[in-house]
Amino acid sequence: MTTETALIIGLLIVVSWLAYEYWRAYRKLLHRLKDNDHSSETAHKKATKILDEAQVEAVKILKAARTGAVTHRAQLGAKMDAALNAVADREIKDFKNALEMETIHVEKAVGQKIATRYDEVNKEVEDYKVKQMALVDQKVNKAVVQVAQKILGKTINPRDHQELVLKALEEAKQNGLFD
């Protein structure tokens, strides 16, 4: 055996080994590709499934959210209505109270004014009455006195008059009027 033969053989061996390794690598690659394909499909399926589930779940959540929103809105509306009603009631009540208070105040003030004015007018009337009564009394008294004086003056006869005049003159004399 020559070197060349040995080299050829060796070369053949190497080539065979390389071919084997190549074939094995090729097989491995194919297998890997096959695996990859399978994994990809599985992943795709999984992804699709996840997406579907996610979509269903999302729909569920959306439905629930919508339902919750409707319910919440209804509850909120009811709460707002209740709150608004409460506020409105309170406002109305406050206004009513204020109005009542104001009405009472005004009534009281007007009543007080009327009472004061009534007292004033009453006093004026009483004063006027007293004044007029006094005037009437005065006039009546004066008239009575005048009538009485006239009657008395005429009732006394000239002789009695003379006696009273002489008595007056004597009294004046005693009082020193002629001294």
Next chain:
Amino acid sequence: MDYLTKDQVDALKQEIDILINNKYQSKKNESVRDSTLQELERRKISPENWKKELDTLRIFKLTLAYEPTRINILTYANWIKKTVGADVILDVTVDPKLVAGAQIVWNGKYQDYSLTEIVYAELQRLLN
């Protein structure tokens, strides 16, 4: 002639004034009484002097509650002449409000001896 009241003296003064004004007329004036002419003759004084004499008479004011009779006036005048003086004449006025008695004004002094106040007070007491 005895002078009793101021009215008499005033009337006499008016007659004397006529006599003074008609001194030089021979015709008798109807407004002068015979008694006045006789008194002037009796006194033997001029009308002017007689008037001056009358002006010296003092006036005694007497307010009465009634219209006095001539007898009443004579009575008061005599009383006054006897008590106060012969040269005093009476000036009488009437005020029915006095009721009775008299108010006297003499020598600038006033005295009320009427029954006005007494009667008025009594009437007031009865009315009240």
